[in-house]
Amino acid sequence: TYREWTSPQRVVAARTVSDAEVEDTVRKLVWQPDGQGRRKMQPAGLYGRRKMLAEVHRAGLTTASPGAVDRVMRTLGLSGVLRSKKVYTTSSDPDGVRAPDLVDRNFTSDRPDRLWVADFTYVRTWAGFTYVAFIVDVFAQRIVAWNAATTMATDLVMTPLR
Structure with a gap:
């Protein structure tokens, strides 16, 4: 009933309590106050779920689960930044013969069709x-x-x- 729902003796779910602890820890890791009293995002704000879970555990909250960290990150609008694989497009031959520099790195000309x-x-x-x-x-x-x-x-x- 409504009266029962509004009564102060209502029991809070354990998951709600644990998620609140995880949220506090994640907020402390991600946003730190700078010298002027404003909160500034730290590099931890770019972490994905696995790194964030490891950071939360290092911060002392070892009971945090991956699901709790997922929920909190979703609530706070945080998502990990993906690193792209570096693509090597050129493989130079150090022993190869190089073409001579005929213009001596001087890429200027005083008239059209000269260079x-x-x-x-x-x-x-x-x-x-x-x-x-x-x-x-x-x-x-x-x-x-x-x-x-x-x-x-x-x-x-x-x-x-x-």
């Missing part, structure tokens, strides 16, 4: 990689010729040169 530089790169698309080779006029800083292909072959670079 062109060439390069190629790749672009990730939904269908895979697309490779693009291009030639740039140094004076105008505009692309003079370019070519795109799905394979990195000699024709990719030679076509803009023709």
Whole structure:
């Protein structure tokens, strides 16, 4: 009944009490006061459930369960930041022969069509990689010729040169 629900003798569920303890601990770990009295988010605010559970246990609340930490993090709007795997796109050959620097790193020109530089790169698309080779006029800083292909072959670079 309503009177029973509003009575002060109502028993609080054990899970509610334990979640409140976990929430207090997580709040202390995540938000620390700075020098001006404002709360500032700490790196622990970026942790996922497993790291946060370990931090809560280190803080002294060893009875906290993974589910309780999950619920509290959801309530506080915290979610772990995923690290992406580092992608290595180039593997250079330290013993390879390097092309000579014909312009001596001086990428300036006093008139058009006097100095062109060439390069190629790749672009990730939904269908895979697309490779693009291009030639740039140094004076105008505009692309003079370019070519795109799905394979990195000699024709990719030679076509803009023709």
